Amino acid sequence: MSDKDKTATPSVQIVIVLGVAGSGKTTIGRMLAQQLGWEFVDADDFHTPDARIKMSRGVGLGDEDRRLWLDALRALISQRLATGRRTVLACSALKQRYRDLLTVDRNREAFVYLRGDFELIRQRLARRSGHYAGVSLLASQFQTLEEPDNAIAVDIAPAPEAIVAAIRARLDL
Numbered sequence: 001m002s003d004k005d006k007t008a009t010p011s012v013q014i015v016i017v018l019g020v021a022g023s024g025k026t027t028i029g030r031m032l033a034q035q036l037g038w039e040f041v042d043a044d045d046f047h048t049p050d051a052r053i054k055m056s057r058g059v060g061l062g063d064e065d066r067r068l069w070l071d072a073l074r075a076l077i078s079q080r081l082a083t084g085r086r087t088v089l090a091c092s093a094l095k096q097r098y099r100d101l102l103t104v105d106r107n108r109e110a111f112v113y114l115r116g117d118f119e120l121i122r123q124r125l126a127r128r129s130g131h132y133a134g135v136s137l138l139a140s141q142f143q144t145l146e147e148p149d150n151a152i153a154v155d156i157a158p159a160p161e162a163i164v165a166a167i168r169a170r171l172d173l
Contacts, residue, residue: 012110012171013086014077016102018093018148019114020141022125024156024163028114029090031164036086036173043091046072060140063095070101077104094144099151111151112167118142120157 015038017029026042033040047055051065073091080087081104093099093111103109122138147153152170154163167173 012108012173013081013084014109015088015112015171016093016109017088017090017112017114018151020092020094020121020145021137022121023114023116024160025090025092025114027160028163029088031160032167033088035164035168036088038086038088041076041087041089043069043073043089055137058137060137060144066098070098074101074104077102077109081105081108094141094146096146096148099148110171111148113148113151113153114156115153116156
């Protein structure tokens, strides 16, 4: 392949780090973005106040609760792709239809699924403070989760540095 051919092929510009609450989306996403020199965005910042209150009470969000949130995230992704702003987005994206909605350009987006077992994530959530998504939401998160077929799956048991290194190797970044 010539150098011209390499530049003609679009490369990944958006990495969407997905998984249930407590899987490490924010930690891994921030670390990945920092290493790549990309921007980091946390999808949690796009939830409505009502959704945050609901989750803080241990009530899982339904599709209707997530619709405006997903629309805002899709708009963000479209804008970032249009302007060439490379971004790592931490986003639960638990269902395939959510991931489909977030897919603006398959050639320039990559999904990374942080996979972990219930008990490990429960322990992490139990230690976490200051976040509205707590242990009480975990069961509903796992019930909602549709494991992706079209994502790079990474085990969350290793240290964050090893997880980020695995992601970078798999994405060739």
